[in-house]
Amino acid sequence: MCAYRAPTVKEIAAQMGSFEILQHVGAGSCGRAYLAKESAGPCAGAKWILKEVTLPSDRDVRHKVYREAQVQSKLHHPYICWLRNVRVEKMSSCMLLCTNFCKGGDLKDFLEKLREAGVYLQEPIVLTIMAQLLLAVDHAHSKGIVHRDIKTENVYIDDDVSRGAIQRVMLGDFGVSRTIEQTGQLSVVGTPLTMAPEVMHGEIYGKSCDIWSLGCLLVELCNRKPAFAANSMEELSMLVQLGEFTPLDKRYSRSLGLLAKAMLSVQPERRPTANQLLQTPVLAEYTIMALQNSKLPIDSDYASIVERVALKGTGPAQELHELDVAVEQSLKEQMDRFAPTMKAKLRAAADSKAAGVEKSRLGPTVGYTSVDAAPSSQVRA
DSSP: OOOOOOHHHHHHHHHHHEEEEEEEEEEEEEEEEEEEESSTTTTTOOOOEEEEEOOOHHHHHHHHHHHHHHHHHOOOTTBBBEEEEEEEGGGGGGEEEEEEEOOBBBBHHHHHHHHHHHHOOOOHHHHHHHHHHHHHHHHHTTOOOOOOOOSGGGGEEEEEEGGSOOOOEEEOOSSOOOOOHHHSOOOOOOOTOOHHHHHHHHHHOOOOHHHHHHHHHHHHHHHHHHHOOSSSSSHHHHHHOOOOOOOOOTTTTHHHHHHHHHHOOOSGGGSSSHHEEETTTHHHHHHHHHHHTTTTTOHHHHHHHHHHHHHHHTTTHHHHHHHHHHHHHHHHHHHHHHHHHHHHHHHHHHHHHHTTTOOOOOOOOOOOOSSSSSSSGOOOO
8 A cells, every 4th residue: 555645735725726836935823825826817917825724634624624725715805915826735744825915014014124124104104004094893793793803914015115115915814823832732823912812811702802902002103113012921901901111212293192092992892893893083085995995895884974074073072972971981991990900010020120020021022034035924824
């Protein structure tokens, strides 16, 4: 009897369609990724990313991972990375995913380059990115899908960033890698820098956890560094419980700061929905532009935004004031609830540090090992 030989990635790719593997572009905690080109058919010449995901041995977990991949394949939206094809090689415990190739890389690498160059994003670009991501999340939530792992590594830029402009971003990686990591079959790489407090502490969570993560991303877009400036896991947990994120750089408007405060409300029920955020005064015009640029229909869910923009501020000023009051009240309640305990813990941590007790440092965030000059940062295996 001949011994079984696991098929190579090239062989699996050929079985998925007419794909030619161009090069290995990166590796993550769950597998490897390749840049591929479609060699035949109506899309000949189009480039795609093929992600080779190593599946855990647990059969139930495998089925769950496959189901989550199938869910993402049904999300058709201009600001969501489309999962075109999924193939499972049962004998080799390998799953291959075919998804969009975004030539601008991921948002994490882009922000790191901005920080190194001493450059900040202009507020209109920040709002453009946020409107597109909120539309993506609003669509997913309308289908009953929660992302659970929104962060800069999972946002891809569909533009040539060397030209200095971002016109379109796409949200990817809906749960597949996170499901594998949570099984304990693979070590969890990274830190929960964008994880909502209810998720961090193992409580029941819902769609609002994505709003928290987007709030963290908003702060990072403006400050070019994580929303919570912590030196240890313990300190991070306490800051998250208090909602004490780093304020936006002073170059950004008060309205944008209020938006971040609303999204980073510690109590999940106090966070606005994606749809509500899209209709806020600071985002309304950018929502319309995102809808128009993507040729999305302006249906009943977004019709009120058109009316709001047409009013040119007769109503938004009052709404902004109401948002301000609501956020400030929420923050006060949170401080009253958590401050005594958390401040005592922070004081104890400071005393320990002064006494020479070493605190555990935060590990690196999830990333990819670049293999060559290809845009490896835009993939997450």
